[in-house]
Amino acid sequence: MDTGTDGDVDVCVVGAGPVGLTLAIGLRRLGLRVRIVDKAPAAEHEARALVLWARAREALDSLGVGELLRRHGVEPDAVTIHARDRFLGELTTGWALSAHARPLNIEQHDVQRLLRGELARLGTRVEWNAEVTDLKVHEDRAEFTLRHGDGRIESATAPWIVGCDGTAGLVRDRLGIPFEGRRRIGLQVVQGNARPTWPLDGRPGRGHIFLAPHRSLLVFPLPGGGFRFFCFRDDPDPTLTAAPTVEELRDLIADTTRMPGLRLDTTEPLRLNRDRFGDRVAARLRQGRGLLAGDAAHAWAPVGGHGVNVGILGAHNLAWKLAAVHRGQAGEGLLDTYCDEQRRMAVRYVREMRFDFMELPLPPLGHRAFTATVPGALAGRGFQRRLDLRLSDLLRHHRGRAPSWHRAGRHHRSGPRAGDRVPDVRVAVRDDRVASGTGHSRGPVVRLHTLLAYERWTLVLRAERAAPGVLAALRAACARSAVPVLVLPVTPRDGIEAGRLGRPGDLCLVRPDGYVGLVAPLARIALLRDYLAALAP
Structure with missing residues (x-):
């Protein structure tokens, strides 16, 4: 059994997804020694999050990776809205007063690859096949056990440990923090990357949303060509857990768009998945020397595409506070302000996303009522601007909290x-x-x-x-x-x-x-x- 010492590292980050990597980069930029571990054998390449909104882009830019990410993504300038085959209007982007006003479409695995590269440049590499199997926090340190891919067991310590290890992560469990909330019933998301043959505008940077009873279909351009298809739909068979077939995805798209002759060419490698979600927020985000961020702290259905963005903003909030406390520049109460601000933001998102009728599937009557209002709303510049700002996260604030x-x-x-x-x-x-x-x-x-x-x-x-x-x-x-x-x-x-x-x-x-x-x-x-x-x- 190997034994690590807290002299080797200041913070151990558990989980090498976008949030863990953002946190590690922030800490390294502030001079802290970071260890980042992940139980996966290697980086994943699934169809996951796709959109970075303006505020998350600003945060990543402040860490020195904004331009790098921009070069590998595509910035949508407009999204057309349809009720099946009926055109309702167009939503334009870029209304926000920011250097990153437009959203950036970039595959999550590409974000992670680029962030890993930046972290390596800062002197820290991800340790794959390293699973945290036990954890105890003390007044001055965290003790944890790692099981490596070769079977080696390591006992290690660090002054701080942060769980970015997802909804089923061990860190939150060992810290004894309840994950409050419930499973979302009657909703599944079917998604995949593909190149369609259809009569719609194929200009780069143009997306589409199709609304239909019991489902909504979001179609966003990919940097390498083709589209990511997100279908939020009802859940007629909750026992169905396997990834969708190409035929199932094609039929969903063809039925929702009323394009029966649609042809779908999938991208290589093939990326298709099916997900169901719960709306959950950790009761607290800190237990002494242990903290939570990302999906380990909060998770909800990907309505609005803000889950990763909120996690990145949380990591951006946490890194400078953790560095200030560790260096003795600020009291530990500053870490509690991270917990308060981030948890409050997550609770608001969970509440608001339940009313995002542009993406949530509606029954026939609700669908007719909602789509009847869309053309008039989209015709107003004021509505366009308000919606764009809401999506950008630039208006999210921490008013009334302790450090404000x-x-x-x-x-x-x-x-x-x-x-x-x-x-x-x-x-x-x-x-x-x-x-x-x-x-x-x-x-x-x-x-x-x-x-x-x-x-x-x-x-x-x-x-x-x-x-x-x-x-x-x-x-x-x-x-x-x-x-x-x-x-x-x-x-x-x-x-x-x-x-x-x-x-x-x-x-x-x-x-x-x-x-x-x-x-x-x-x-x-x-x-x-x-x-x-x-x-x-």
Whole structure:
């Protein structure tokens, strides 16, 4: 039996899916030593998640892999909506104010492959055929047992362990955390990759949704050509668990679209699967030195395609907090804020996805009533924009939670509130010479998000209010904190961007993950000191 020591690693991540890999990359970028293990013998290549929405893309971009993923995906620009063979309208994408406004279609196994490559570049490789068989957490460490593919048993320890090992993962079970919820009855998802022969628009970047009684069919373009077909349908035979045949998938598509002569050529390798789901959220996401993320923490039917996205956002939320706590820059209460924020987000998704009638199969009467409203809704730009923003996850927030302090007063009517994602406005950065009072220079206009960094906090304020004395006081307040903070005076490009950024007299402290931690009047620097002091261990 081999024995590992906690001197070898700071965090053990269990599970090498998209969430575990995102977490490991975030931790490595912050300098922590990471071990990532997975019981699978090798990477899987099944038809799983396909879409990365805008906020998850922003998170991955902040970890340095956004452009890499973009090059291997396709960005849909429009989705046509049909009621069987009747055209209802078109939904366009890209309304969000973000460098990643459009969704990115990319196969989950490609995401994992690219993330593994980035993690390897950072010095950590996935250990396959390494199954966690037991786990105990103590006040200062986690002890766990690994069974390797060659039969070797290893006893190891690490200061922290994070379960990203799926809905049936052992970590949650050993931590004694209930997985609350229930199985979704009457719903199955049949999906596969194929190239259809049909009369529809075949331009790259165009998807389709077909609505019919008892089923809905989503058709999304794949980067290499062809489409991913998702069929959400009723479940007439719950005992049927085998993967669908090509003929079953073809018949489902032909019947839903009313194209009886449809021909379907499957891709190589053949990727078809059938899934049923439950709506479940862990009662808590932390037990001492053990934490949960991804499907180990929350899972629901893939309605809306947000499961992996929410998991990635959770990993992005957790990595910087875990690093700050491990380094002694913040108290363990910061980890509890991850649990609170992420669990709250998951519960909201479970609730909202039950009313996504664009994808959930409806009975005939409900189908007729819903499809009658779709043409009018899609004709409105306001509806298009609201729906696109809702899908993007950019409006998801952590308002009212422990690390979000909003002190701008009752009449704050513009700009972000504490807990919101900071808007990606276009700004110019004032030259450093201003800080010493030697001159004034306005730099090029850039997106605000390009000035943020996952390795630090960013204190954003208006350049016209950043007199040398104010800057000196702000920097002195930040210097007392154990967490790194960059003071960033900016000038919005125009009045519209200025309104999105908020009141000129406010300061905005942005967390490493791009959410606003504090909004307060610039004149009340004591609030900034108090906020940073509250993070301290």
